[in-house]
Structure formats: structure tokens, C-alpha cells
Amino acid sequence: MPSSNNTMLKQEPIALDIQHLNVYFGEGHEKFRAVKDVSISVAAGGSYGLVGESGSGKSTVLRAVSGLVPSWDGTVAVNGEPISKKREMSYCRTIQMVFQDPYASLHPRHSIDRTLSEPLRLHKFDNIDDRVNQALVDVGLGRSFRFRYPHQLSGGQRQRVAIARALMLEPDILLLDEPTSALDVSVQAEILNLLSDIRKTRQLTYILVTHDLAVVAHMCDEIAVMSHGEIVEVMDVETMRDSKPQHEYTRELLEASEGYQPEA
Amino acid sequence: MSKALLEVEDLWVRFASKKRVVEAVRGISFSVGRERVGIVGESGSGKSMTGRSILRLIRHPGQVEAKKIHFDGQDLQALSEKEMRDVRGHKISLVMQDPKFSLNPVMKVGDQISEAYRVHTNASKTEAKERSIEMLNAVQIRNPERVYDSYPHEVSGGMGQRIMIAMMLIPEPDLLIADEPTSALDVTVQRRVLQIMDKLVQERGMGLIFISHDLNLVASFCDRVIIMYGGRIVETCRADELQNAKHPYTRGLLNALPDIHKPKDQLSVLERDPKWIEDPSVDAFL
Ligand SMILES: Nc1ncnc2c1ncn2[C@@H]1O[C@H](COP(=O)(O)OP(=O)(O)OP(=O)(O)O)[C@@H](O)[C@H]1O
Numbered sequence: 001m002p003s004s005n006n007t008m009l010k011q012e013p014i015a016l017d018i019q020h021l022n023v024y025f026g027e028g029h030e031k032f033r034a035v036k037d038v039s040i041s042v043a044a045g046g047s048y049g050l051v052g053e054s055g056s057g058k059s060t061v062l063r064a065v066s067g068l069v070p071s072w073d074g075t076v077a078v079n080g081e082p083i084s085k086k087r088e089m090s091y092c093r094t095i096q097m098v099f100q101d102p103y104a105s106l107h108p109r110h111s112i113d114r115t116l117s118e119p120l121r122l123h124k125f126d127n128i129d130d131r132v133n134q135a136l137v138d139v140g141l142g143r144s145f146r147f148r149y150p151h152q153l154s155g156g157q158r159q160r161v162a163i164a165r166a167l168m169l170e171p172d173i174l175l176l177d178e179p180t181s182a183l184d185v186s187v188q189a190e191i192l193n194l195l196s197d198i199r200k201t202r203q204l205t206y207i208l209v210t211h212d213l214a215v216v217a218h219m220c221d222e223i224a225v226m227s228h229g230e231i232v233e234v235m236d237v238e239t240m241r242d243s244k245p246q247h248e249y250t251r252e253l254l255e256a257s258e259g260y261q262p263e264a
Numbered sequence: 265m266s267k268a269l270l271e272v273e274d275l276w277v278r279f280a281s282k283k284r285v286v287e288a289v290r291g292i293s294f295s296v297g298r299e300r301v302g303i304v305g306e307s308g309s310g311k312s313m314t315g316r317s318i319l320r321l322i323r324h325p326g327q328v329e330a331k332k333i334h335f336d337g338q339d340l341q342a343l344s345e346k347e348m349r350d351v352r353g354h355k356i357s358l359v360m361q362d363p364k365f366s367l368n369p370v371m372k373v374g375d376q377i378s379e380a381y382r383v384h385t386n387a388s389k390t391e392a393k394e395r396s397i398e399m400l401n402a403v404q405i406r407n408p409e410r411v412y413d414s415y416p417h418e419v420s421g422g423m424g425q426r427i428m429i430a431m432m433l434i435p436e437p438d439l440l441i442a443d444e445p446t447s448a449l450d451v452t453v454q455r456r457v458l459q460i461m462d463k464l465v466q467e468r469g470m471g472l473i474f475i476s477h478d479l480n481l482v483a484s485f486c487d488r489v490i491i492m493y494g495g496r497i498v499e500t501c502r503a504d505e506l507q508n509a510k511h512p513y514t515r516g517l518l519n520a521l522p523d524i525h526k527p528k529d530q531l532s533v534l535e536r537d538p539k540w541i542e543d544p545s546v547d548a549f550l
Pocket residue numbers: 025026034053054055056057058059060061100417418419420421422423448449450
């Protein structure tokens with residue numbers, strides 16, 4: 001597999017190292033391997049994009065790293081330390097995930113205040129009040145949103161709350177699953193700018209899943225393409241811009257992203 | 265263009281609470297023929313409420329008012345709830361924005377599609393199942409048999425979206441209102457799904473209202489575009505002319521898009537002008 005030749009990032013230590021990851025769903029002869037031998041490593045401060053076919057296993061990779069799937073094998077190492085199957089509390093803090101669906105990821109009957117302060121309490125943070133206010137300010141929402149409920153927020157505002165919740169715990173690694181696909185382009189621009197700024201100021205490491213190739217080109221240095229549970233190609237962003245990918249599926253993807261074409 | 269399939273005049277959607285009234289849609293007029301009409305606009309601009317109000321699917325306490333909502337010569341506002349049910353899904357289908365939310369979580373997805381088919385055709389169970397699997401295949405679901413027997417939580421985001429599309433296309437409606445139908449699909453699958461809709465427009469003369477925030481997609485896929493802001497229509501244009509749109513709001517949306525070929529550090533964000541809210545709505549008739 002060709003890998004990034006971005007020399008600046010090469011000198012950084014590896015923040016997240018996934019090797020030979022397999023994820024299974026179902027039992028017995030119904031058993032289904034949704035992720036097949038996936039290996040990804042991302043240097044500290046890097047931003048890695050995951051694109052590919054719907055149902056190809058992108059979300060499942062992120063969920064496996066977050067400890068949200070029961071049946072997997074392979075190794076996942078964070079900052080050089082392999083993680084055990086049973087996740088420790090400190091690990092949850094190190095890695096945070098923003099989910100694909102802004103409608104489902106916030107508890108409908110919990111106020112924003114509760115949504116943000118509960119994880120802080122769980123992880124025994126101090127100055128919870130200040131931290132909640134600061135987190136809201138950081139994502140451009142302001143304190144006035146603190147006592148609202150999810151149904152009183154638009155999709156974009158909910159997604160910002162989800163991002164605030166993830167950032168508040170001061171993670172090293174952020175897993176972003178389609179963070180802007182439910183948002184309109186003006187809110188998308190705000191959220192992507194926010195995410196770029198935070199990555200720079202806090203040296204965060206990202207894995208970003210998206211089906212929007214322009215978004216992945218804007219955000220990521222290195223991009224992996226998935227199909228049928230496997231990574232079929234890894235390329236740097238210049239290769240993608242120049243439309244010089246190796247794999248046929250990647251070419252199809254780039255061509256289709258240029259807009260609609262009727263059936264030949 | 266042929267005779268309009270749908271004509272809407274001076275449509276309002278309001279949500280009244282004790283404290284205030286939210287006007288989600290503010291006096292818009294448009295028509296749709298046997299063509300592909302895109303509706304774009306930022307979050308909260310009233311796109312979904314416009315689509316839902318046509319089918320009388322605005323939840324309490326929302327209220328719809330219009331001078332005219334005519335479909336195929338029929339006055340939809342004059343229909344009883346029972347007659348409206350017959351229109352829904354049979355003549356006009358709506359693909360809702362949040363597919364997983366719209367599916368029944370405790371029923372296998374295949375059974376839900378089959379049922380949608382049987383309600384309108386009285387087909388046998390085996391026939392409905394065959395037809396449903398065909399439809400899942402058509403929307404590019406790999407392994408349609410496995411998916412037929414899955415529950416909604418067992419399918420990916422994009423699969424849920426295609427299941428909804430299959431369910432809404434199976435009764436062969438005359439008008440399809442598709443609310444962000446492809447936002448969770450990768451571009452190759454998206455293209456196939458759009459080709460299916462396109463074919464229904466070209467071959468069967470179906471009308472299509474395509475609600476989306478993907479400006480490039482709407483520009484290349486639709487015939488006409490309606491641009492909404494603050495519950496009003498601020499501009500309409502031919503889809504292939506969208507790049508030359510004039511309204512500063514539309515320009516702002518176009519500028520906020522990242523471009524694969526023109527990298528930049530920061531994306532431009534939209535600067536809103538309060539005047540846009542006050543400007544009168546533009547009519548979007550044929
Ligand atoms: N809980 C589950 N039980 C059974 N199968 C599952 C479950 N979750 C996911 N799958 C299956 O795993 C495969 C990969 O799903 P995943 O959600 O990772 O896809 P994805 O690449 O994120 O797709 P999308 O772009 O549509 O979100 C799919 O075939 C899906 O049906």
C-alpha cells in the first residue's frame with residue numbers, strides 16, 4: 001500500500017495504530033465479517049479520511065475502535081499502548097467519537113446542560129460549570145443554549161453539542177462519523193473550520209468518515225477507500241486531487257463526485 | 265413543459281405556542297410538472313415543512329394554510345382524511361429525511377416494504393416478497409435477502425435510506441417528494457439511485473420534488489431549482505444556471521462549498537443580511 005509521504009507528519013509518533021482488524025456480526029453460519037483485515041495508522045496531529053461505499057464498514061471500524069462492537073479481533077494501539085478488550089475509563093477519555101446521526105446521538109429528554117455535565121462528572125473533572133460554558137462557547141453556541149433540550153435545536157446545533165461533548169473530555173483522538181452530512185453547506189463550513197482550528201491548537205488526531213470527497217480533501221492528509229469491508233486503496237490528498245488513483249472503485253468514486261450523469 | 269401536476273399557491277405553515285408563533289413557511293407559490301424540481305436552502309429554511317404540508321403530514325401544533333394545493337386537477341385541501349390516505353403513498357410518496365426514524369424498529373425491513381406494496385396492490389405474500397427483493401436490488405443493496413430479514417438497527421445509515429426509497433417507489437407514485445434522499449449514500453450508489461428516479465420521470469412521467477443541501481448535485485440532476493430562505497422562496501432558476509445565481513444568499517451557499525480542486529485554509533461562511541427575511545417571496549411557477 002502506498003502511504004503518505006508527508007514528511008512533517010512522519011516525524012510525529014503514531015497516535016492510533018489499528019492492525020488487522022476484523023469485525024463480525026451474527027452467530028454460527030449467519031456470521032458475517034463486516035470489516036476484513038483493516039490496518040490504519042495515524043500520526044499524532046494527523047487527519048485521516050475514510051471514504052467508500054455505503055455499507056462497506058466505515059462506521060463499524062470507528063465503532064470497533066470506540067469499543068462499541070462485541071466481536072472483533074486484531075490489535076488497536078493508542079499512543080503505543082495496545083488496548084485490552086475491556087476498555088478502561090481513561091481510554092474512553094483519550095478517544096471520543098461523534099456519531100453519524102445528529103438526531104439519535106443526543107438523549108431527547110436530557111437538557112444540553114445534563115448531556116454535557118454528566119460525562120465530566122463521570123470522569124471526575126473539576127470546575128464542571130465553567131467547563132460546560134466554555135465547551136458551548138468553543139463550538140460557537142454560547143451559554144444561552146445550556147438549558148435547552150435537543151428538540152429545540154436545529155440539526156446543525158445538535159451536531160455542535162455532540163462535538164462539544166466529545167471535545168470537553170480533552171481527548172487525543174477524535175473519531176468523526178459523517179459529522180456534516182446532515183447539515184447544510186453554510187453550517188458545514190462553520191463546523192469544518194471549527195474542527196480544523198481545534199486540530200491545530202490542540203494537536204488532535206482525527207479519523208473522518210465521509211462520503212463527500214470535497215470535504216475529505218479539505219480536511220485530510222491521507223485517505224483510505226473502503227469497499228466490501230476492506231481497504232482497497234490508500235492515497236494522499238494530492239493523488240486524489242490529481243485524479244490519479246490506482247483502484248478502479250476509487251476512480252469510479254471520483255468520477256461520480258463530479259455530479260449526476262444519466263445512465264449511459 | 266407539460267401541464268402542472270402540482271400547483272401550490274400562497275402556502276403558510278405556522279407553529280403557535282403560548283408565547284409566540286413560528287412561521288416555518290411564509291406564503292410560497294410554486295408548481296411542479298413531470299420534471300425534477302430541486303429545493304435547496306439552509307437548515308430551518310422550511311424545505312421539509314413544504315414537502316410535508318402537501319401531504320398534510322404536519323404534526324400538531326403546526327397549521328397549514330394555502331390559497332391552493334392542487335394535485336392533478338384535484339383540490340387536496342378538500343379531501344377527507346380517508347381520501348388523503350389513499351393519495352399518500354399511492355399517488356404521492358414522501359421519502360422522509362430521517363429514514364431510521366421513519367422505519368418501524370421492531371419489524372423486519374423486508375416485511376415493511378412488502379406491506380407497503382400489498383396495501384396498494386393486493387398482491388400475494390410471495391409475490392410481494394419477490395417484488396421487494398427486486399426493489400432492494402434495484403437500489404443497489406448487496407445481499408438483498410440478508411437485508412430483507414434485518415431489523416432497522418442492523419443496517420448502515422445509507423442502507424436505511426435506500427430501504428425507505430425502495431418502499432416509496434414500490435407503489436409507483438405520480439409524484440415523489442424526496443427529502444434529502446441520498447445524503448447518507450456514497451456517490452456511486454447515489455448515482456444509481458438517482459438514475460432510478462430519473463427513469464421514472466422520463467419514462468412514466470413522474471414528477472419529482474428533490475429536497476437537498478447538495479448544491480452541485482441539484483445543479484447536475486434537476487431541471488429547475490427553488491432556493492428557500494427563512495420560509496420564503498428567494499430565487500428560482502434553471503438547474504444548469506445555478507452557478508450563476510444572483511441572490512447574495514445563494515451566492516453565499518455556493519461559496520461555502522469546499523472544492524476538491526481548489527484547496528483553501530478556511531471555508532467562507534455565510535454572512536446573513538436581515539433584509540433577506542423581509543423581501544417578498546418569489547413565485548416559482550413554470
Ligand atoms: N448491529 C449490527 N448487526 C448486524 N449487522 C450490522 C450491524 N451493524 C452494521 N452491520 C452491517 O455491517 C456492514 C457495515 O456497516 P457500516 O454501518 O459500518 O457501514 P458504513 O460503511 O458506515 O455505511 P454508510 O456509509 O451507509 O453509513 C453493513 O452490511 C451492515 O448491515
